[in-house]
Amino acid sequence: MKEDILLEVKNLKTHFITSKGTAKAVDGLDFVLKKGETLGIVGESGCGKSITSLSILRLIPSPPGKIVDGQILLHGKDLVEMSDQEIRKIRGNQISMIFQEPMTSLNPVIPVGEQIAEALRLHQKLSRKQAWEKAVEMIRLVGIPAPEKRAKQEPYQLSGGMRQRVMIAMALACTPEVLIADEPTTALDVTIQAQILELMKDLQRKIGMGIIFITHDLGVVAEMCDKVAVMYAGQIVEYQTTANLFKTPLHPYTQGLIGSLPKLYEDQEELQIIEGTVPSPYDYPTGCRFADRCPFVQDLCRNQQPEIIHVEDSQQVRCWKYTDQWKEELVKEEVIL
Amino acid sequence: MNTLLSSKKPILKVSNLKQYFIVKREALFQPKQVVKAVDGISFDLYPGETLSIVGESGCGKSTTGRSILHLDEPTEGEILYKDVSLTEMSKKELRNIRGDIQVIFQDPFASLNPRRTIRQMLDEAMAIQKVLPPKQREARMLELMQNVGLRPEYLERYPHEFSGGQRQRIGIARALAVNPKVIICDEAVSALDVSIQAQILNLLKRLQNDFDLTFLFISHDLSIVKHISDRVMVMYLGKIVEISDKASLFKNPLHPYTKALLSAIPVIDQTIKRERILLKGDVPSPLNPPTGCRFHTRCPFATDLCRDEEPLLRELESGHLVACHFAEKLSAI
Ligand SMILES: Nc1ncnc2c1ncn2[C@@H]1O[C@H](COP(=O)(O)OP(=O)(O)OP(=O)(O)O)[C@@H](O)[C@H]1O
Ligand SMILES: Nc1ncnc2c1ncn2[C@@H]1O[C@H](COP(=O)(O)OP(=O)(O)OP(=O)(O)O)[C@@H](O)[C@H]1O
Ligand code: SF4
Ligand code: SF4
Ligand SMILES: [Mg+2]
Ligand SMILES: [Mg+2]
Numbered sequence: 001m002k003e004d005i006l007l008e009v010k011n012l013k014t015h016f017i018t019s020k021g022t023a024k025a026v027d028g029l030d031f032v033l034k035k036g037e038t039l040g041i042v043g044e045s046g047c048g049k050s051i052t053s054l055s056i057l058r059l060i061p062s063p064p065g066k067i068v069d070g071q072i073l074l075h076g077k078d079l080v081e082m083s084d085q086e087i088r089k090i091r092g093n094q095i096s097m098i099f100q101e102p103m104t105s106l107n108p109v110i111p112v113g114e115q116i117a118e119a120l121r122l123h124q125k126l127s128r129k130q131a132w133e134k135a136v137e138m139i140r141l142v143g144i145p146a147p148e149k150r151a152k153q154e155p156y157q158l159s160g161g162m163r164q165r166v167m168i169a170m171a172l173a174c175t176p177e178v179l180i181a182d183e184p185t186t187a188l189d190v191t192i193q194a195q196i197l198e199l200m201k202d203l204q205r206k207i208g209m210g211i212i213f214i215t216h217d218l219g220v221v222a223e224m225c226d227k228v229a230v231m232y233a234g235q236i237v238e239y240q241t242t243a244n245l246f247k248t249p250l251h252p253y254t255q256g257l258i259g260s261l262p263k264l265y266e267d268q269e270e271l272q273i274i275e276g277t278v279p280s281p282y283d284y285p286t287g288c289r290f291a292d293r294c295p296f297v298q299d300l301c302r303n304q305q306p307e308i309i310h311v312e313d314s315q316q317v318r319c320w321k322y323t324d325q326w327k328e329e330l331v332k333e334e335v336i337l
Numbered sequence: 338m339n340t341l342l343s344s345k346k347p348i349l350k351v352s353n354l355k356q357y358f359i360v361k362r363e364a365l366f367q368p369k370q371v372v373k374a375v376d377g378i379s380f381d382l383y384p385g386e387t388l389s390i391v392g393e394s395g396c397g398k399s400t401t402g403r404s405i406l407h408l409d410e411p412t413e414g415e416i417l418y419k420d421v422s423l424t425e426m427s428k429k430e431l432r433n434i435r436g437d438i439q440v441i442f443q444d445p446f447a448s449l450n451p452r453r454t455i456r457q458m459l460d461e462a463m464a465i466q467k468v469l470p471p472k473q474r475e476a477r478m479l480e481l482m483q484n485v486g487l488r489p490e491y492l493e494r495y496p497h498e499f500s501g502g503q504r505q506r507i508g509i510a511r512a513l514a515v516n517p518k519v520i521i522c523d524e525a526v527s528a529l530d531v532s533i534q535a536q537i538l539n540l541l542k543r544l545q546n547d548f549d550l551t552f553l554f555i556s557h558d559l560s561i562v563k564h565i566s567d568r569v570m571v572m573y574l575g576k577i578v579e580i581s582d583k584a585s586l587f588k589n590p591l592h593p594y595t596k597a598l599l600s601a602i603p604v605i606d607q608t609i610k611r612e613r614i615l616l617k618g619d620v621p622s623p624l625n626p627p628t629g630c631r632f633h634t635r636c637p638f639a640t641d642l643c644r645d646e647e648p649l650l651r652e653l654e655s656g657h658l659v660a661c662h663f664a665e666k667l668s669a670i
Contacts, residue, residue: 020493045502045533061497100501100528101446144395146622149360149370157358160443160524161394161557183501186527187443189393189557190601191616216502216530217558219602260535262564270542271535271564277486 006210007033007056007095007178012070014048014055016281017063023281025051027234029070030308033178036204038211040221040242042257043231044278049214050100052231053180056212057097058087074178093123096176098184100214102163106155112166113139113151116173123174138169143195160187168196175207182214197224218261222246230254233278233289236308239316250317252294288320296321300329347381347417348551349405349519354378354414356400360624372623374400376575377414382519385545387552389562391598392572393620398555399443401572402521405553406440407431436466439517441525445504449496455482455507456492459514466515481510484540486533502529509537513544519551527558538565559602563587571595574623574631577650581657591659591668593636630662638663 014026026048033039041049054060056072058079072079074094079087099105107115116135120126126134132151139147142165155163164187171179179200185193197220203209213224221228221242228245230238230253238251249255256274276293279285287302288294294301301320308318320326356375375397382388390398404411407423416423418434426434442448450458459478463469469477479489485506496504505528512520522541526534538561544550556562562569562583569586571579571594579592590596597614616635621627630648633639642662650660653668661667 016498018498043530045506045528045530046500050500101444101504103444103447143620145620146624149622149624153360157360159395159399163444165394183528187394187524187557189391189598190559191598192394192620193557194601216528216534218531257530257532260532262535262538262560268564270539273535273539274532277488280488280490 004034005032006035006075007212008071008073008076009052009056010071010073012052012055012072013068014051014060014065015068016065021282024234024284025065025281026055027281027284029231029234029236031229031236031239033210033212035210036208037227038204038213038225040225040228041212041214041231042216042218042221042228044233044253044257045216046278046281047231048234048281049231050182053097053182053212053214056178056180057091057095058082058084059091092119092171092176093174094176095178095180096171096174097180098164098167098171098182100182100186102160102167102187103155105167106163108155111152111154112158112163116151116166116170119170120173134173135169138173139166141172141199142166142169143192161189161192164188165192165196168199172199172203175203176209177207178210178212180212180214183216184213185215185217185220193220200224218246218258230257233284234281235289235318236316237290237318239308241314244315248315250311250315250322251290251319252296252321253290256293288318298326298329300325345383345385346420348384348419349382350415350417350420351381351401351405352379352415352417354401354404354416355412356397356404356409357412370624373575373626374623375404376626378572378575378577379414380570380577380580382551382553384518384551385549386567387545387554387565389554389556389566389569390572391555391557391559391562391569393574394557395620395623396572397575397623398572399523402440402523402553402555405521406435406438436468436515437518438521439512439515439519440521441505441508441512441523443524443527445501445508445528446496448508449504451496454493454495455510458507458511459492462511462514468515477514481514484513485510486536502533505529506533506537516548517550519553521553521555523555524557525554526561527556534561541565559599571598574621574626576631577658577660578632579657579659580650581659585654585657589654589657589668591653591657591664592632592661593638593667594632630660632661638667 009029009031012026012029016023043049055067067080113135117131120131120134136147136151139151144150144162144165168184185196225242228242229236232253238254249258259272262271274293279289287304288306291297291301306318306320308316310316311322354375355377358372358374360370360372403409405416460474463474482489487506526537566583568582570577573594579595590599597616600614621634627634629645630643633643648660648662650658652658653664
């Protein structure tokens, strides 16, 4: 259903053009976010998750960063083409974001309640007093005790997890249509994490908010997300419903990722890892970007980049293994051997 | 106590540590308010062990770490490093042990100098602590970068050019650069994806085996805590409520708060049915902690005794300490 689509990202490319070369941080991304849906984004550190979200909000530091190609459609309107003034109206109102590192986006010398109230007054017609009361209420909702007192404190007086929750309160205060949450619960203990996730789901049910949920915590993905996009080196390598992803991960990277989880119910001396490192975004190989670390690699993989293909209706993967050429490649190998 | 540990002397001894913060008063004539961030905790850290601290946000984990680094002067209590009190050390002695005790922070962005390249940062750390002559530092830097899974050419870049997880690893490399004896890891791997997390955890374990490193590991991720720790300490509102060797804690948690904590771990396999103990009631504020047992406002087993009298931390089983009036009875459940 076309009308249910909130956000559609098409062939997004965000690059950093520096004196040391061009870093292709995000390199051809496609996905859709529907009303009331939660899309998880997971992937190796540095694969472009945060840059994707910053691109959507047009917060890429420029120069050196630039959206060099693609479209970001919110209700069909392209955010990439919008004027600074137009995008400012959308930011924090229709789309809001919880940032990965709270201190990058909180003002260190202003009491946190005032910062939330300020954001509220920017987008909603509220008096000073109303905005303050709503700010305190939001701080209460994210589970911080004594909210009236905490609202008057400055960020350094709060614990790490409280700062993170202040960010969450700020992002949710304006009841956005799209919430981008970048590692929103990394600093929270499990009980509070459960409470925050519940708060987000609740708001989602009430207003049909679409959520892009970036996290490395696969347990949280399993609980929160309807679909998951797995990113590797600036691209999506796998796109599936959450239930399917954990049952039948297709891409060798995803398989490695799931394999390296510490097992809660077993004792392990060493954790399993994916050998090797990600290629540099300044210098990607010609073929598959995972080739150097992949246990299944063939010549074909090194020579040509795989396209993203549909395996089943709802399963997409970027890997030669799932193509017809793969069988031919294996036959060729055997002939040579 | 586990025999291996009790035969060693602690490298760090924390006794009755209190760390209070004064909060601005609401109005001129109101009394000053105090946050009792850490309120009288005692524990030992043994060389070569990993002791984890877990507990709700705001319960005083980072504050405990900061006190050990002597970043804040403790309100009360004492911290002994190799039998010498930190409070009595001269500035110079303190500077020397700064190299011995390193920290990896929760929010890496706030702790990296934006105007230094990674090379300058690592080089400076090694120079200050005099760990290696200048000629040998280059090789060491390359090794460190490899250890934390960063490409060697990234040495020439500035912190803002990295992703959150990459910055976290720079913090880890900087801490390792000076050959510390004790590392305080404050949510050190929380921002990392699982495969890199696994790589760093394996590295920490390897370093521990090779150099007898000691870790104070602050984390809310209980599957990681279970993997990395020898012992685990559970804090609630500035107090220790349970401390034990890992196996005993995970198999047989004694404190009601610990039980609730363990039951809330998110799992991937949504088909595993677990009884989740949801805690009722608001988290109390450390500005005004409850009387008696601080957990009584949320504890399903609370009685009048709990409201009136504070339970002391006591050894219920060998090496397994708990602060709850009814721990014996509850352990049977
Ligand atoms: N200002 C910049 N200049 C140059 N490169 C940059 C800049 N900002 C980010 N990058 C690069 O872009 C890539 C993608 O970064 P991004 O922050 O999106 O990663 P991420 O997937 O969010 O990782 P993490 O899980 O570690 O947060 C990284 O390789 C990073 O080094
Ligand atoms: N400089 C300060 N001034 C005032 N209060 C402070 C200061 N530093 C910490 N606090 C308070 O002390 C308490 C404990 O904070 P701490 O940072 O130790 O918590 P934590 O256990 O590390 O939590 P988290 O898991 O959220 O990081 C909190 O209530 C916090 O607000
Ligand atoms: S395309 Fe080849 S190298 Fe790349 S993931 Fe698939 S099998 Fe591995
Ligand atoms: S002392 Fe009482 S209130 Fe505290 S944990 Fe034990 S039973 Fe619960
Ligand atoms: Mg990121
Ligand atoms: Mg903390």
